[in-house]
Amino acid sequence: MSRKQWTGWSAPRAGAEQAEQHYLIEPRHLAGGGDLRHVTEFLRASGWKDSSPRGGPFVFDSPDNQVCIGYDPHTEPGGWTVSGKAAGAQPSWHATFGRQTPVEIVAGVTDALTRPRSAHAPNAWAPLQQQDWTAERGEDHVFSAVHPGRDTWLQYRPAEHGQALWWAGARTDHGQTWDAVFTSTTPLYLIEAFATALADPQPVMRPREHVPSTSRIRTTSVSVLPSQLSAWQQARIAAARAATWARFATTGTRTPSAATSPYATARGRRR
Incomplete structure (x- = not known):
């Protein structure tokens, strides 16, 4: 285990x-798992x-x-x-991630859902091969x-009992820690986004x-000020806000309502 000051942020x-x-x-x-926020x-x-219901689990719905x-x-x-609803030629689809799936890997999929799809043909294996x-x-x-x-x-299993699927998982010396399952109808660009974050x-x-608690990881101790950590988190949020409003401006679609506006004051934020 090594110890150093976190580089890239100003000294306290x-x-x-x-x-x-x-x-x-x-x-x-x-x-x-990490911080759900x-x-x-x-x-x-x-x-x-x-x-999200009061006191209940998190639930977020896309603008459409x-x-x-x-x-x-x-x-x-x-x-x-x-979960995605059927729309045009796209059938409904579903994906699950275990509680200990790192949020940075889950975000590979959820972040991709907030952005326009790329025009390139997706390849779920390429990010893994590159690493x-x-x-x-x-x-x-x-x-x-x-x-x-x-x-x-990351594994692709052809039709079994009439249903193919994508399956990913991780294990340590204590056994399997998490898995992720995607139905075969999950858009391939989301599988690619997941693989990119995974690799x-x-x-x-x-x-x-x-x-x-596992011998399979390597750790580096860093000293972080609360304000520095907050600034990093806010930079990610600011990037999402900027991308959202740029998309509304270029497409000419209706801007978010007060309830869904990225500038609205969030209530009941939980960790």
């Missing part, structure tokens, strides 16, 4: 704030409607009401659900890409009390 002023100890964790897919605040800033994203820690197995994941072909034409550490995978070699940050 003496006596101004008390620095807090955080850890950069790699590989990111073993970092644990990494996903939810980005959705809110992107004009999604917070339909075609996609619903939820998080429920109380049910079994619990975690994230993302030296191993391509494998198993029985029954099951295709997989496996992390060099052999602890994480990203950049570490992710966790507070001291949320570092997973």
